[in-house]
Every structure is written in C-alpha cells, then in structure tokens.
Amino acid sequence: MNLDFLPVAKPISKLIEELNKLPGIGPKSAQRLAYHLLQAPAEKSRDLAEAILGIKENLKLCSSCLNITDRDPCSICNDETRDTTKICIVEEPIDIMPLERTKKYRGLYHVLHGVISPSDGIKPEDLHIRELLNRLSSAEVTEVILATNPNLEGEATSMYIQRLIAPLGIRITRLARGLPFGGDLEYADDITLSRALEGRQEM
Amino acid sequence: MPSRVYQTEAIVIKRNKFGEADRLLTLYTPGFGKIRAIAKGAMRPGSKLGGNVELLTYSLLMLARGRNLDIITQAQTIDNFIELKDNLELISCSFYITELIDSFTEENVEDQALFSLLLNTLRDLSTNKESARILRYFEIHLLDHLGYRPQLGKCTGCGRQLQPEVNYFSPSHGGAVCRECGYPDINARILSVNALKVLRYWQQCDNATAAKVKLNHELSKELKSAMREYIKYILEKQLKSIDWLDELNADYRK
Numbered sequence: 001m002n003l004d005f006l007p008v009a010k011p012i013s014k015l016i017e018e019l020n021k022l023p024g025i026g027p028k029s030a031q032r033l034a035y036h037l038l039q040a041p042a043e044k045s046r047d048l049a050e051a052i053l054g055i056k057e058n059l060k061l062c063s064s065c066l067n068i069t070d071r072d073p074c075s076i077c078n079d080e081t082r083d084t085t086k087i088c089i090v091e092e093p094i095d096i097m098p099l100e101r102t103k104k105y106r107g108l109y110h111v112l113h114g115v116i117s118p119s120d121g122i123k124p125e126d127l128h129i130r131e132l133l134n135r136l137s138s139a140e141v142t143e144v145i146l147a148t149n150p151n152l153e154g155e156a157t158s159m160y161i162q163r164l165i166a167p168l169g170i171r172i173t174r175l176a177r178g179l180p181f182g183g184d185l186e187y188a189d190d191i192t193l194s195r196a197l198e199g200r201q202e203m
Numbered sequence: 204m205p206s207r208v209y210q211t212e213a214i215v216i217k218r219n220k221f222g223e224a225d226r227l228l229t230l231y232t233p234g235f236g237k238i239r240a241i242a243k244g245a246m247r248p249g250s251k252l253g254g255n256v257e258l259l260t261y262s263l264l265m266l267a268r269g270r271n272l273d274i275i276t277q278a279q280t281i282d283n284f285i286e287l288k289d290n291l292e293l294i295s296c297s298f299y300i301t302e303l304i305d306s307f308t309e310e311n312v313e314d315q316a317l318f319s320l321l322l323n324t325l326r327d328l329s330t331n332k333e334s335a336r337i338l339r340y341f342e343i344h345l346l347d348h349l350g351y352r353p354q355l356g357k358c359t360g361c362g363r364q365l366q367p368e369v370n371y372f373s374p375s376h377g378g379a380v381c382r383e384c385g386y387p388d389i390n391a392r393i394l395s396v397n398a399l400k401v402l403r404y405w406q407q408c409d410n411a412t413a414a415k416v417k418l419n420h421e422l423s424k425e426l427k428s429a430m431r432e433y434i435k436y437i438l439e440k441q442l443k444s445i446d447w448l449d450e451l452n453a454d455y456r457k
C-alpha cells in the first residue's frame with residue numbers, strides 16, 4: 001500500500017508501510033508500532049534491527065533434516081535422547097513447532113521446503129526428497145511419518161513419497177485425518193467426514 | 204444495482220495463499236465463467252469453508268460482492284471427486300485439466316457448455332480412470348469450443364482430399380495435412396490412419412460413445428503428441444503441469 005498521502009514524515013510512513021507488509025499487521029497496528037518505535041530509546045531500535053538482520057545472516061539449513069538452524073546439525077538432530085529410528089516429514093520448518101509442542105513425538109524430522117504443486121511449477125525435484133532418500137538408505141530408520149498438510153498438494157506429495165520409499169520396506173504412516181477439535185459435525189466437509197469415519201477408534 | 208449477495212455452483216480450479224489463513228480461489232462457474240474470490244480463514248482448522256472450497260471440489264457457494272474481489276460466505280460440497288483425489292495419477296491429470304481451463308479462459312466470460320465439459324471430465328476421471336482417452340477427449344472439445352477446432356476433413360495446407368495413409372497434424376495449420384504439406388513443417392507430427400479416425404470420431408461423438416474406443420500404447424502416444432503440440436502452439440507456452448504428468452506417466456495408461 002502506498003502511504004505517501006499520510007501527513008507524516010517520509011521515514012515514518014516508510015516504516016509504517018514495511019510493518020504493514022508483515023502477516024497479521026493491519027494499517028492501524030503498523031501505525032501504533034511505528035510510533036512506539038519512534039518513542040523508544042535508540043538502542044532498542046538497534047537491537048530489533050540487528051535481530052531482524054541476524055535471522056538472515058546467521059541461519060542456515062541443517063545438513064541432515066533441513067530445518068532452519070544456527071548450528072549444524074540442528075538442536076533436534078544433535079539431541080542424543082531423540083529416537084533416531086523415526087523420521088517425520090513436514091512441508092515447512094514452521095510445521096515442526098506445533099508437533100514439538102505436543103511433546104508426543106521424540107523422533108527426528110525431515111523438512112521438504114514445499115509441496116508438489118504443478119500449477120505453480122513446483123516439481124518433486126524442487127523439494128528435498130533426494131536428501132530424504134539418502135538418509136533412509138544409510139540410517140537405521142524403521143518408521144517414516146508423513147505429516148504434510150491435509151490438502152490436495154499435501155496428499156499428492158505424501159502419495160508420491162510413499163511410492164518412492166515403499167521398496168525400502170520401511171514402515172510408512174500418515175497423520176490421522178479427521179475432525180478438528182472444537183469443530184462442528186454439521187460444517188465438516190464430506191472428505192473430512194469420510195476420512196474421520198475410516199479412522200474411527202475403539203473407545 | 205445488482206444484489207450484494209449471490210449464489211453459484213463452482214469448481215475450484217486454483218488456490219493461492221492470500222494472507223495468513225485466507226485463500227484466493229479461482230473458480231469456474233456455469234453462469235459467470237471464470238471468477239476469483241476470497242475464502243476467508245479457509246485454512247484454519249474447523250473453518251466452515253475448509254474442505255468445501257478445497258482444490259478440485261464442486262460446490263454450491265454463497266458470495267458477497269467486494270470492492271475488488273468477491274468473498275465466499277458459505278460453501279456446500281456437491282461433489283468432491285474423492286476417488287480422483289486418492290489416486291496420484293488422476294490428481295496429476297486433473298491439475299493438467301484445470302491448468303488448461305485457466306490458461307484458455309478470461310475472467311467473467313459466461314460459458315455454460317465449457318463448465319459442463321469440465322464437470323463431466325472430472326466425473327469421468329473419478330469413475331472410469333481411463334486417463335488417456337479422457338484427457339484427449341477433453342482437449343479436442345476444449346479447443347473446438349474455444350474456436351480452435353482441429354480441422355480433420357481435407358488437407359488444411361493444400362485443400363486436397365486426405366489419402367488413407369500416414370498424414371501429419373500441423374499446429375500452425377490447425378489440423379491434418381497431407382504428406383507433401385506436412386513433411387517440410389517442422390512442428391507437424393505424424394498422424395496415422397487410425398489416429399485420424401479416432402480424432403474425427405471423438406470430435407463428433409459424446410463422452411459415453413468416446414469411451415468405446417480402446418487405445419493401444421502407440422496410438423495413445425501419437426494422439427497425445429499431436430494435441431500437445433497444437434496446444435503449445437496456440438498458448439505459446441508449455442503448461443507447467445505437463446512435466447509431472449509425464450513423470451507419473453499418467454496419460455499413458457489404457
């Protein structure tokens with residue numbers, strides 16, 4: 001959005017404009033943040049600016065799981081208490097966080113950095129699938145858990161990977177697909193409902 | 204003054220990220236042709252839109268007119284082509300079909316017949332799974348419908364009667380050409396007697412009748428190559444979904 005019309009000094013309108021581009025930050029919040037920063041001490045602004053630059057300069061991909069990290073291997077791959085016989089495949093680094101929060105999974109991860117999406121021109125070779133196959137052929141992995149998103153591209157990607165690794169004889173599992181907690185049966189779509197029925201469990 | 208809220212059937216042919224949890228959908232509808240609309244919060248768990256506005260879903264939608272883009276307020280699935288979505292080859296075929304529709308159409312041009320062709324093709328793919336026949340039939344009728352009907356009667360180069368021998372298909376002529384006209388044409392593809400017969404037959408028959416033709420591997424390859432070259436020539440680009448389709452060999456089967 002062009003904010004040249006605002007009756008404020010150019011550097012301020014520039015900052016508002018940049019903040020406004022961030023996810024979840026509307027024009028109002030962008031203004032509030034900009035004026036907050038304007039009044040804050042100079043070193044606070046410098047700390048923030050350095051932190052922002054720092055994520056670009058100091059971060060790299062873990063050479064094993066391709067998670068974003070400042071040390072290679074990353075803290076998860078380096079953790080000796082983790083179960084190295086399991087690898088959970090996710091689309092993006094950000095998907096690791098919610099899985100870690102559950103505290104139910106102690107295995108390793110593998111980040112694809114995308115999903116197959118032919119209409120966007122994203123093909124299997126654009127994803128980090130080769131690295132996965134290398135890991136599977138060398139390590140003592142006994143289970144691969146597919147945790148791509150439950151949408152068409154995510155499912156297609158999982159089906160594709162499943163087909164590639166099936167000959168290796170490793171157990172392949174898929175996160176259960178069903179009704180969201182706090183959801184409403186009435187509004188569930190047919191695919192979600194039929195998958196939830198298929199995945200029903202003893203009580 | 205048109206009403207602020209309206210209802211339409213639609214097939215979701217494309218879905219792009221739009222902000223954090225919203226999606227920008229490209230829809231193909233019977234009454235308005237291709238339109239784009241926002242599905243707010245569609246990707247949040249428990250969203251009432253959720254799977255009802257997922258890619259390759261045929262739904263009944265309520266939309267509210269927005270300043271730039273219309274906003275989907277309600278969605279109810281009519282058909283989600285579930286058999287298709289459980290099959291990797293068929294998914295790649297449907298990506299190709301929707302990319303074709305998206306590439307060949309402009310927004311807000313009503314085309315009831317094209318909508319029916321798209322819907323029938325996706326239904327056919329879900330139930331019959333004969334992808335080679337279904338894709339070629341779709342291409343022929345899509346082109347026909349949009350004014351690029353392949354000319355298969357006489358030679359489109361010199362106008363002579365085509366002989367019952369191996370001829371060519373020329374993208375630049377938009378149809379079959381004889382040996383003399385086809386030979387110097389570098390984009391022309393060989394068209395056997397049987398391939399020409401099948402194209403002519405499919406051009407004038409309905410979907411159910413088209414299914415009676417059984418293709419062998421060679422014939423299937425030949426038809427694919429002719430139609431692909433023609434489409435590439437018209438669009439002046441290669442479709443993005445083709446590589447993946449080829450990798451899975453999806454349209455070789457049957």
Ligand SMILES: [Zn+2]
Nearest residue numbers: 062065074077
């Ligand atoms: Zn790692």
Ligand SMILES: [Zn+2]
Nearest residue numbers: 358361381384
């Ligand atoms: Zn001729």
